[in-house]
Amino acid sequence: MSRPKRVPDKGDVPAAVVAARLGLSIGDFDARRAALTERGFPDPDPTTGLWCMEAVDRWRLRRHSQLFPELRNDPIAVDAATVFDGRLRRLDG
DSSP: OOOOOOOOSSSEEOHHHHHHHTTOOHHHHHHHHHHHHHTTOOOOOTTTOOEEHHHHHHHHHHTTTTTOGGGSOOOOOOOHHHHHHHHHHHHHO
């Protein structure tokens, strides 16, 4: 039995490499692409047609947000000075 080819961890890659990362054949990946896109799967670059492997991996991990909370789409921190200024303006009327 031959060893599977190494799938790169980062960079832009062709569809066959993305399919391998998902454990699919290229045919299965193509057949399921519309369903993946509906679930927020990243699109390939419009110029090169290549996928960003980091985006694919983030999408995969976000499916399990309870295990990877750092990838949730929670609101980001706000600058404290901005919040303070807004509250001060409200108090001043």
